[in-house]
Amino acid sequence: MSLYCGIACRRKSFWCYRQLSTYVTKTRYLFELKEDDDACKKAQQTGAFYLFHNLAPLLQKSGHQYLAPQHSLLELERLLGKFGQDSQRIEDSVLIGCSEQQEAWFALDLGLNSSSSINASLQKPEVEKELTGSFTELRKALYQLNVKDASLLSTAQALLRWHDTHQFCSRSGQPTKKNMAGSKRVCSSNQIIYYPQMAPVVITLVSDGTRCLLARQSFFPKGMYSALAGFCDIGESLEETVRREVAEEVGLEVERLHYSASQHWPFPNSSLMIACHATVKPGQTEIRLNLRELEAAAWFRHDEVAIALRRNNPYTQQQNGAFPFCLPPKFAIAHQLIKEWVEKPIRFTLPV
Numbered sequence: 001m002s003l004y005c006g007i008a009c010r011r012k013s014f015w016c017y018r019q020l021s022t023y024v025t026k027t028r029y030l031f032e033l034k035e036d037d038d039a040c041k042k043a044q045q046t047g048a049f050y051l052f053h054n055l056a057p058l059l060q061k062s063g064h065q066y067l068a069p070q071h072s073l074l075e076l077e078r079l080l081g082k083f084g085q086d087s088q089r090i091e092d093s094v095l096i097g098c099s100e101q102q103e104a105w106f107a108l109d110l111g112l113n114s115s116s117s118i119n120a121s122l123q124k125p126e127v128e129k130e131l132t133g134s135f136t137e138l139r140k141a142l143y144q145l146n147v148k149d150a151s152l153l154s155t156a157q158a159l160l161r162w163h164d165t166h167q168f169c170s171r172s173g174q175p176t177k178k179n180m181a182g183s184k185r186v187c188s189s190n191q192i193i194y195y196p197q198m199a200p201v202v203i204t205l206v207s208d209g210t211r212c213l214l215a216r217q218s219f220f221p222k223g224m225y226s227a228l229a230g231f232c233d234i235g236e237s238l239e240e241t242v243r244r245e246v247a248e249e250v251g252l253e254v255e256r257l258h259y260s261a262s263q264h265w266p267f268p269n270s271s272l273m274i275a276c277h278a279t280v281k282p283g284q285t286e287i288r289l290n291l292r293e294l295e296a297a298a299w300f301r302h303d304e305v306a307i308a309l310r311r312n313n314p315y316t317q318q319q320n321g322a323f324p325f326c327l328p329p330k331f332a333i334a335h336q337l338i339k340e341w342v343e344k345p346i347r348f349t350l351p352v
């Protein structure tokens, strides 16, 4: 990492990158690509593209892992040409990041209807054959990707989905047009700007001092339990959402809470998961389950949770037909929250 000089000078519309840290340089470069359509188009020339089909990323299997292949602009133009498509479609791509060497990364969906090109979407099997990969549901593939690809593809899917569902202005009903990077859409008739949105969700690991409370919804893999999660209602603070969700779902009142970490989560739309630890009042631990929200909830001892964290093959049926108690996969913030509880005592700071 180079020295940070503290002088962020602007030359014309460009930042002077000399002597800034790699991170700052990268961040300023991405900022410029979002602001300047010409710079973004230029970045596509040397950039790398991740391909999707109806929001499923193109992946290649390598042993037990999935790899997300990148394609150059030239390869993409060749592919589109081969399937009788014009390269105008590339304007649907969205900027999702860049390397430390400032190679910009884009995502493009070949299956969704294009807003830039009149051509029909590309047929999945033909494209898969041509690219020697398969368009795989992200939810299924997420845990067999490395952390960098999982995070990049989650961002890409969320952004592609947002553009697909925000093609018209909710005020005028007229089409909206994306900027080159895909960081916003503008209504052609009234210039209203729409920015991609995330819904805030709190995820709380409730503890009574020695045990933690985990719950499951009916659609979870069999045997899997997780921390309590819930969308923030409009007007609520984080603390109010934690208090309401725990009361709604398991009928308990939390006493103190401690912020842990956050994570972007692309399913089912796009959420900002805000993870917290909380405690209940001593002696007030009787669960009153809300069956409209949860299938089951229970208190788990420290040693039970520690064993489940170490389990190598979760979600697999045992010989007696039962599914072992297991926890969300490593990439999910719920897993990190539970791991944190197992590994170190939590400092509780904020009264709710």
Ligand SMILES: NC(=O)C1=CN([C@@H]2O[C@H](COP(=O)(O)OP(=O)(O)OC[C@H]3O[C@@H](n4cnc5c(N)ncnc54)[C@H](OP(=O)(O)O)[C@@H]3O)[C@@H](O)[C@H]2O)C=CC1
Pocket (backbone or CB within 6 Å): 199, 201, 203, 226, 227, 228, 229, 230, 231, 263, 265, 267, 268, 271, 273, 293, 328, 332, 333, 334, 335
């Ligand atoms: N990354 C992680 O580790 C984890 C992530 N999660 C994520 O957290 C999210 C919330 O958890 P969940 O327990 O389901 O939430 P809630 O307990 O809030 O219940 C979900 C219900 O709330 C309603 N709802 C209210 N606001 C919204 C909104 N903005 N978007 C969608 N539905 C809303 C919906 O009801 P209706 O359908 O009746 O309208 C929905 O079915 C989920 O999307 C889940 O994927 C959960 C656990 C772990």
Ligand SMILES: [Mg+2]
Pocket (backbone or CB within 6 Å): 228, 229, 230, 249, 293
């Ligand atoms: Mg919930």
